Amino acid sequence: MSEIGSLRTRPQQRFSSRRRTIAITLLIALVLALVVRWYLAGDTVRILSYRVDAGGIQLGIGLETCSASDLRADVDEDAAQVAIEVRKQRTSGSGDDCMDVIEIELERPLGTRLVVDRTTGLTIPPAG
Numbered sequence: 001m002s003e004i005g006s007l008r009t010r011p012q013q014r015f016s017s018r019r020r021t022i023a024i025t026l027l028i029a030l031v032l033a034l035v036v037r038w039y040l041a042g043d044t045v046r047i048l049s050y051r052v053d054a055g056g057i058q059l060g061i062g063l064e065t066c067s068a069s070d071l072r073a074d075v076d077e078d079a080a081q082v083a084i085e086v087r088k089q090r091t092s093g094s095g096d097d098c099m100d101v102i103e104i105e106l107e108r109p110l111g112t113r114l115v116v117d118r119t120t121g122l123t124i125p126p127a128g
Contacts, residue, residue, distance in 0.1 A: 080113060
C-alpha cells in the first residue's frame, strides 16, 4: 500500500516542479521583454524643422533636444508625405537654447511630399 501511495505522489511532484519551472521561465521572459521595451521606447522628441539635400534623399531633422544621445528615427513614407517620429534615451546638456540634428535617408526623393511629425500630426516646416 505504501508503494502505491508513493507512486501516486511522484507524478504530482514532477508536475508541480514542471509548472514552477515554466512559471519562472515565463516571469524571466516577461521581465526581459519589459526591460527591452523600456529601453527601446525612450522619450519622443519635438521636431523643429528639416533641411533636404540637393538630391532630395537626405533630410537633416532639427530637434528640440540638447546634446541628446541614442537618437532613433522611425520614418513612414507614402506618396503624399514623410511621417517621422524621433525618440531619445538621454540628454546630457542643459538649457533652453539647444538643437540637435539627426540625418535621415529617404527611400525616394522628397519632391512635393509633406514632412510630418508622426507624434503630433503637424507639418514640419523647412529650415529657413
